[in-house]
Amino acid sequence: MGNIGILIDVQDGQVKETNYGVVTAAASGAGEKIALVVSDNAVDCKDALQKYGVTKVVHVTADTPVDSDPEAQGKAIAEAIKNFDITTLVGLSTAKGKDQMARAAAELDAPAILDVMALDINAKTVTKSHFSGKTYASIGLTGDVVVIGIRMNAVEAIEAGGDATAESFQASVGGAGRVTITEIKKVESKTVDLTEAKIIITGGRSLESADNFAILRECAEVVGAAVGASRAAVDSGYAPHAMQVGQTGKTVSPNLYIGCGISGALQHFAGMKTSKVIVGINIDKDAPIFSNCDYGVLGDLFEVVPALTKAFKEKLG
Amino acid sequence: MKVYVCIKHVPNTAAKITLEGSTAYDESVKFVVNPYDEFAVEEGLKLADGDEVILVCVGKETAVSTMRSALAMGASRGLLVTVGEQFISSGVAAQAIVKAIQADGEPGIVLCGKQSVDSEGMQTHYRIAKGLGLPVVSEVAAMAIADGKATIERELEGGSREVISVALPVVIGCTKGLNEPRYPKLPDILKAKKKEIKQIPLSDLGIDAAGKTAVTNLESAPERGAAKMITGDAQSMANELVDLLINEAKVL
Numbered sequence A: 001m002g003n004i005g006i007l008i009d010v011q012d013g014q015v016k017e018t019n020y021g022v023v024t025a026a027a028s029g030a031g032e033k034i035a036l037v038v039s040d041n042a043v044d045c046k047d048a049l050q051k052y053g054v055t056k057v058v059h060v061t062a063d064t065p066v067d068s069d070p071e072a073q074g075k076a077i078a079e080a081i082k083n084f085d086i087t088t089l090v091g092l093s094t095a096k097g098k099d100q101m102a103r104a105a106a107e108l109d110a111p112a113i114l115d116v117m118a119l120d121i122n123a124k125t126v127t128k129s130h131f132s133g134k135t136y137a138s139i140g141l142t143g144d145v146v147v148i149g150i151r152m153n154a155v156e157a158i159e160a161g162g163d164a165t166a167e168s169f170q171a172s173v174g175g176a177g178r179v180t181i182t183e184i185k186k187v188e189s190k191t192v193d194l195t196e197a198k199i200i201i202t203g204g205r206s207l208e209s210a211d212n213f214a215i216l217r218e219c220a221e222v223v224g225a226a227v228g229a230s231r232a233a234v235d236s237g238y239a240p241h242a243m244q245v246g247q248t249g250k251t252v253s254p255n256l257y258i259g260c261g262i263s264g265a266l267q268h269f270a271g272m273k274t275s276k277v278i279v280g281i282n283i284d285k286d287a288p289i290f291s292n293c294d295y296g297v298l299g300d301l302f303e304v305v306p307a308l309t310k311a312f313k314e315k316l317g
Numbered sequence B: 001m002k003v004y005v006c007i008k009h010v011p012n013t014a015a016k017i018t019l020e021g022s023t024a025y026d027e028s029v030k031f032v033v034n035p036y037d038e039f040a041v042e043e044g045l046k047l048a049d050g051d052e053v054i055l056v057c058v059g060k061e062t063a064v065s066t067m068r069s070a071l072a073m074g075a076s077r078g079l080l081v082t083v084g085e086q087f088i089s090s091g092v093a094a095q096a097i098v099k100a101i102q103a104d105g106e107p108g109i110v111l112c113g114k115q116s117v118d119s120e121g122m123q124t125h126y127r128i129a130k131g132l133g134l135p136v137v138s139e140v141a142a143m144a145i146a147d148g149k150a151t152i153e154r155e156l157e158g159g160s161r162e163v164i165s166v167a168l169p170v171v172i173g174c175t176k177g178l179n180e181p182r183y184p185k186l187p188d189i190l191k192a193k194k195k196e197i198k199q200i201p202l203s204d205l206g207i208d209a210a211g212k213t214a215v216t217n218l219e220s221a222p223e224r225g226a227a228k229m230i231t232g233d234a235q236s237m238a239n240e241l242v243d244l245l246i247n248e249a250k251v252l
């Protein structure tokens, strides 16, 4: 009977809050809950991780710098899996998490299912979207080691208490890899990252200009929401592609999704249909979004959104 | 440079998926080249510089139609490893692709999509790379090749990008933004009909179709149904919505 490894997504030396849901998903499993923190630098996270049920925190490094070397990261994780007798590795399906899990799984020839919406950690079964969210597949994994990537916000973090030990592990990955990260081009944004956000407000073609997205940003700021866009808005140049929600954009799973002037096309739904609550604001009572959402506000977004900003301020402020 | 492009035969994303039994669906819908793989085909055509662009697909015999569409874009020929079932494990697909490529030639580059839109595995290219002993980079939104090296931009959350340097040959997972896939013209479509598609049964490669993952059930995603509609003047609708979100939906 092996242990459960929890791959922690560290960015700029910080543990993202969305990691804690992954710890909760692992907490019901048998064996030790071993957090793997892969970085050249120490990351202060033991207190936070043990609060959610981690029993051991391992700082993973390698005999070559890992932060700029994705291949070394994958190999170091594979080594740690063997060293700590990990039979199930769970992690967050961020760009970095997916990359690391796919590399480690390929290295070990272990099965992996990424971006799952639900899982039974002991039975090694998961539920994940197929066909752009049109169907949900139940999938079973078999093998000595299995890898499961969890969609952000899919599992709610629950504090579990407890104490964790801490140690470090240096993997031998056989020298520097062939893939080198030479630079990270950051976009500075005041708003919250889409895939991590608990609340998302999106705008469509009907916003009519990039400047008009300001009304969505004002509203978003009040509730700490992220702002997204439909493809029509992106293609019209009102928003960058990084903001696109949908099949060819980001897949998001917030608690609350508010689509403003979004018709509700299938390909848009592919990226947001697993949101807990969906609100549509649309001027057309026959807009498709109204036939597949929780609350529909029939009105002009240029009037409704500022009114909503005001209501948020008054009722939550 | 000899280019291999892995394309998957998938239902059009606009198609309605009608489930049949526990893990099957009505396959009489329109099938297409996996949308992310179209970026791979386009990039391959640009990079080949007159050399061959070879398509590799693991799928049912019906995948021939999808391979023809990519041949019409300009690819040279195709290798189709035939399998009986729709959902094969990523590990099995990768093994088949690796063996098909190794039996065919030496890749200068292997281009894939960052994910398939049917099973959304997000990993086959990593396994192909491992099998071929090559490095891999996924979510590639920009790429330039010079002096046997690729300089790549990889998309991260929130619009940030990693700039990556890697020597060729390499396996790439393409994403939107990399290029604009071309639309084939009629003469190209006609020409594609004559191009070679070599079919190789999976068993001829000595690969077992049973992988380490198995789809045990498929079900339609739950629909929410019609919205609870809120009407009235803007401010009263906004107030009512916020009250509902706090008290009824309990998401605020």
Ligand SMILES: Cc1cc2nc3c(=O)[nH]c(=O)nc-3n(C[C@H](O)[C@H](O)[C@H](O)COP(=O)(O)OP(=O)(O)OC[C@H]3O[C@@H](n4cnc5c(N)ncnc54)[C@H](O)[C@@H]3O)c2cc1C
Pocket (backbone or CB within 6 Å): A203, A204, A205, A206, A229, A230, A231, A232, A233, A244, A245, A246, A247, A248, A249, A250, A260, A261, A262, A263, A264, A265, A266, A267, A268, A271, A281, A282, A283, A284, A287, A299, A300, A301, A302, B013, B035
């Ligand atoms: C392969 C493929 C991939 C795709 N990928 C994506 C994707 O990732 N994401 C995505 O979003 N789309 C995607 N699409 C496009 C998708 O099919 C739709 O075309 C797109 O989502 C429509 O965007 P929209 O809702 O902003 O625009 P429209 O469909 O034009 O809808 C505008 C809506 O705004 C309403 N409206 C107008 N004025 C107002 C107002 N003042 N107040 C309130 N409401 C108003 C209208 O009633 C209408 O419902 C994809 C398409 C294809 C073929």
Ligand SMILES: Nc1ncnc2c1ncn2[C@@H]1O[C@H](COP(=O)(O)O)[C@@H](O)[C@H]1O
Pocket (backbone or CB within 6 Å): B006, B007, B008, B009, B034, B036, B037, B040, B056, B057, B058, B059, B090, B093, B111, B112, B113, B114, B115, B116, B117, B119, B120, B121, B122, B123, B124, B125
């Ligand atoms: N059966 C297949 N045949 C050919 N290429 C495939 C197949 N499955 C996956 N691929 C390639 O691997 C990429 C990632 O697929 P996936 O891991 O299924 O998301 C795809 O975009 C294709 O380029």
